Amino acid sequence: MRAWTPVAIPRLEVSGPEVRLHDTATGERREVTPESGPARLYVCGITPYDATHLGHAATYVGFDLLNRAWRNAGHAVTYVQNVTDVDDPLLERATEVGVDWQELAQRETELFGQDMAALRVLPPEVYLGAVESIPLVIELVRRLEETGSVYRVDDDLYFSVTADPAFGELSGWTRDQMLAVVGDRGGDPDRPGKKDPLDCVLWRAERPGEPAWDSPYGRGRPGWHVECTAIALEHLGTAFDVQAGGSDLVFPHHEMCAAEAQVAVPGQPFARTYAHAGMVGFDGEKMSKSRGNLVFVSALRNSDVDPMAIRLALLRHHYRADWEWTDDELLGAVDTLAEWRGALSLGAGAPAAPVVPAVLDALADDLDAPRAVAAVQAWVDATLGHDGPADTSDPHAAATVHQLLDAALGLAL
Structure with missing residues (x-):
């Protein structure tokens, strides 16, 4: 599977500081400097049964800031992302709308890539679908079998979460908290024959009318969690720098991924840091298909909304914050971009030297985009004279700030 086309990032004359990121597992902010070689990042991808909504966009724009902050600190980055291009929600949606599931997956994956390109999200170096990853999943299941952590229920294979002594440490959730949500998040806690209600499926045997592939365990398809585990282990190894995604993935998805990996490769953590957006x-509820309150990036783009205004609206909120989208968010971003472009068009402006480290420092401090945006706005205010006489003392200010906006914030103005 091919990712969207990469964009050139301006090279700044000033290096950014090392990045510190909030770690979900410890609740602490920690430095995520790679120990050697490139920084290694895994961000869980979409299940392509519907177009990219603003909740998706906020997550991928948020972790695009991490990718850029690492690069501005002088590190190469290996970024891996999956696409869950076969799973129950996709198959259910295809049946609902009367479209072949493969056609639906391909169409929505392509639309997602177009949305990400429009928002200037840097593409992953490895972009792999669940179908493509089936050989990796089979190999990982074989390794888990050798540890005794795999068992059958009818013709399905399950992973015993108790095989990982650290299970639960990532989320910090109690067993009762886990049981309260696992059934609504892809699990099947009430299935007879399971050793533990929390155990997750590794290989789902073929059902009538569902796609299936050959394997040593019979025809079937991968479970959800094992797909990401197998892809990450193959392309990033163990103890990679950051596993990231939306906060709704903390449990069960990331907890299960970590457990599977740590049983398959004992003595090594799956990831060093876990980060969640x-x-x-919208309309008082989390954006979701079931609630019908989705705002789609493609719909905004098709109504001639500047994608940079969408990105700026997202950047005005810290990546870890829960917040609500309104039309005023977008209108305010459109007005702000017009003002920023006006300041940049002058060429000369207020001294750019202070704003460069202010933006880079903010982003290195747990990806604090709102503080970075405020630093740019302060430069614009000084340049346009909002709080006193206009300052155009730096003849190269606009060029410097223009590069900074692109390299650090992903705003091409």
Whole structure:
């Protein structure tokens, strides 16, 4: 599977500081400097049964800031992302709308890539679908079998979560908290024959009318969690720098991924840091297909909304915050971009030297985009004279700030 086309990032004359990121597992902010070689990042991808909504966009724009902050600190980055291009929600949606599931997956994956390109999200170096990853999943299941952590229920294979002594440490959830949500998040806690209600499926045997592939365990398809585990282990190894995604993936998805990996490769953590983006709401509820309150990036783009205004609206909220989208969010971003472009068009402006480290420092401090945006706005205010006489003392200011906006914030103005 091919990702969207990469964009050139301006090279700044000033290096950014090392990045510190909030770690979900410890609740602490920690430095995520790679120990050697490139920084290694895995961000869980979409299940392509519907177009990219603003909740998705907020997550991928948020972790695009991490990718850029690492690069501005002088590190190469290996970024891996999956696409869950076969799973129950996709198959259910295809049946609902009367479309072949493969056609639906391909169409929505392509639309997602177009949305990400429009928002200037840097593409992953490895972009792999669940179908493509089936050989990796089979190999991982074989390794887990050798540890005794795999068992059958009818013709399905399950993973015993108790095989990982650290299970639960990532989320910090109690067993009762886990049981309260696992059934609504892809699990099947009430299935007879399971050793533990929390155990997750590794290989789902073929059902009538569903796609299936050959394997040593019979025809079937991968479970949800094992797909990401197998892809990450193959392309990033263990103890990679950051696993990221929306906060709704903390449990069960990321907890299960970590458990499977840590049983398959004992003595090594799956990831060194776990980072999670907040949820975006609309009309008083988290955006979700079931609630019918989705705002689609493609719909905004098709109505001639500047994608940079969408990105700026997202950047005005810290990536870990839960917040609610309104039309005023977008209108305010459109007005702000017009003002920023006006300041940049002058060429000369207020001294750019202070704003460069202010933006880079903010983003290195747990991806604090709102503080970075405020630093740019302060430069615009000084340049346009909002709080006193206009300052155009730096003849190269606009060029410097223009590069900074693109390299650090992904705003091409």
